[in-house]
Amino acid sequence: MPKVVIDGIEIEVPPGTTILNAAQRVGVEIPVFCYHPYLKPAGICRMCLVEVEGMPRLLPACITEVQDGWEIYTNSDRVKDAREWLLEFVLVNHPLECPICDEAGECELQNFVFKFGEPRKRLYDEPFKYPTRYLGPLIVHQMNRCVLCRRCVRFSDEAMGGTDWGVYERGYRTIVGPYERDVFAQKYTFNMEALCPVGAITSNIYRYKTRIWKLDFTNSVCAHCEVGCWLDLGERDGQLLKVLHRRGYPSPWICDKGGYGFEYVNHSERITVPLRREGNRLRGVTTDEALEFVAGRLKGLVESGGKVAALVSPHLTCEDYLLMGSFMKEVVGSDYLDYRLYGGNTYPERPAVDSLEGVEKAEAYLVVGEDLSVHHPVLALSVAKGCKEGRASLYLIVTGDSFLFKFAAEHANPLPGKEEKVLEALASVLGGKDYASLLEGTEVSEDTLKAMAQGLQEKKPLIIGGSRLTPEGRVLLKGVGERLGITPLFLDWGSNSKGAFQMGFWSPGGESVEDILNKCVSGEIKGLFVSSMDLFRDYPNGTLVKEALSNLDFLVVHDMFFTETVAYSDCYLPATSFAEDGGTVVNMFWEAKKRNRAFKPKDESMPLWQVALGLSRKWGRPLGDFGTVEDVTPLVRERLSQVVEAPSTLGGVKAAHLKGDIPALFEYPFYRAGMRTDFCNAFVQLVPEPYVTLNPEYGDELGFKNGDIVIMEVDGNQFRMKLFFRDEVPRGGAIVSRGFSDFPITRALKGLWYRGIELRAAKE
């Protein structure tokens, strides 16, 4: 192993270590611009030059591998001079607009000039005068401030497999940015902004809001999906203004939902006082009165023999589920509670891998039934990383995948609703049975399937079952797994489904949300408690939701906004956002992590666990003596260590969803998936209204044009929407967007996310 001396400190390092990494080991700082620990070293900027005894020239530390016996100086006069000169050159054309630059305070150029620069300017030239590009609601690109480190371009290439972000021209005239589009929002844009060492890429959401040193940062966990990325929430005066991802867990990258999807926390339309229905009006009341009223009404219903149910969003904390569950089961005596409000009838299962690193190491992947980049975005990046440079092979059985297909060895893109048929066919191929008939009407070729089966037998795959799989689909996938000797990783909706399940927040009789809603319609359930979810937006059967809610005697909604569900309520209780209260969440690998409170709840807002506690007190049977969320956490820890058996769920799925001309998949657009995204202004601007997408060739065949206005008809209901052509949609099918609280699109659905639709051109 080579031995080197760095600034007088001797160290032995493995062969192939760069000077920079060796220096980091002994705690010597070398300034860098283009180097980044999670990108491939590029050696572009020369900020990292160091001196090696006996070498005529200074060497770039980030790309030079050490050799035995080298004596390295990172602070000699020559090195200092080089740094000064480099910074002087960078500043010749730099606009020096730190006072109006959002990066100031965390700008690496600023820091280096303070630390290593020399306050002099010997060359005079014009500052750069490139136009500022407002690239849509997420980011602003100011080429003037760019130091050409290309971290942004390298991220786009290395992690995302290339996007519309490149380097143009050369030398002094080099510029970076998008080529084709004026709006840049590519699911992982946040990382490009975060990687930029200067203020060349900045956030549009944070623009001119405050200064970085005025923010207080709190460690927390993202509430949008169950990857559970760690976030640092930057608060000032009770507003959440900026999110950073400093601690790099579970991945060095996060997605735009985590990085930019927090605007709902400060939204001006939040209702932060309890409301109580009086005839046609909702009147503001005190928390005490509201809790008294709710407890009283629920008690009345129970005493007169009615049933009460609770439906709670899968984005809350374990503390919430635990106390609300206890309240429902022990105090109210209800057997109907559920968190699976996105629909579906599966419960979480234990996976075979335990970390994203584990995912990255797999030799092959089989992904079925979910566009990972939409519902588990960072998991998609890990799969992509595993596939880099042709290392692992990726096999997809996913309708309309919009990101991972770039890396796929084989991509079966079945017609909507046919993913599980193809999966069945795959199981048959592996079992040496006849499969051709299973592929009929799926638009997947036998060759694709054969190649897939062969690939899967050659290399041991990681099997990922997406949130779209039905219980039957999961059984099929487990069968495939058994044949290959692997336990699949099953994904769930929401950010804490695993936690809700583990806390026992489900009906002991195995009833699904659909069953509960049906019982509301039949009158068996008379009172309903809904928390933090607009059923009309997310539950895939708007008609059933409407019938159920209209038929209730009493509906309480605990939420942040006046949603359509709230419009049906008899009492509204204001909810906190994920930043206003802490708690335990369980990620997709069943790891429990802690969210922390970044600032105190707005006005009267309360987390669900407090509501449950308050109600139990008013009921006369207090759940316990809990002051803060930390008092509940020990109970949660205990529950997390127990083994929980799920009830059986097979046989609940009804067919006949696909009658109609065109089979369609109803799927969230990326910027609409996750928690409360319809109150994130930037996301609303990106995807303002629902739309239908078709494959361009199929669209041509049907006589439509990209951008047409069409009428979609389902069961006599008509929806007027825009039509777009997208290559990822399978021929013969359609993908319809969902996730719009102000557009009744879930009325087209019947409990699953597939439906047959009819399309025709709208008359002018």
Added chain:
Amino acid sequence: MVKLPDTPEHNRVKEFVSQFRGDKGSLIKALHFSQGVFGYLPPEIIEYIAQELEIPASHVYGVVSFYNFFRTEPMGEYEIRVCLGTACHVKGSKEVLETLCRKLGIKIGGTTKDGKFTVSTVRCVGACPLAPVMVIGKEVYGRLSPQKAWNIVRGYYEEERT
């Protein structure tokens, strides 16, 4: 998806590029051939090549703009190349260049609307004693002033009229 129109030129490009579907390494070849057909690289060709070779269009444009050889605008009948080498620079070739661009109403690398002239730059054509120098077609013009250069260029229009 980009679809190229059905013209003989476009079909030649389609035929050539389709040999390299998905092969990122053939980018320069594809660009070179297409420029040979059209004389320059229009945006739809850049996008088409990107699509066929499965490279982001931004990267294709990155390559196109990196090499001097590739052009994104059609070439004029005459190419005016103004020397920006050291000797010419010292003698004021920048002013010559700026004047020509201004009078012709184009940027460096651009072509006049009537398709007559393209203005580009070179580094030293080996005629330093005559600095500042410009080359039009095969003719070398030296000892220029901005006005003199413009008179010469105007001469090309007049020549046509007579």
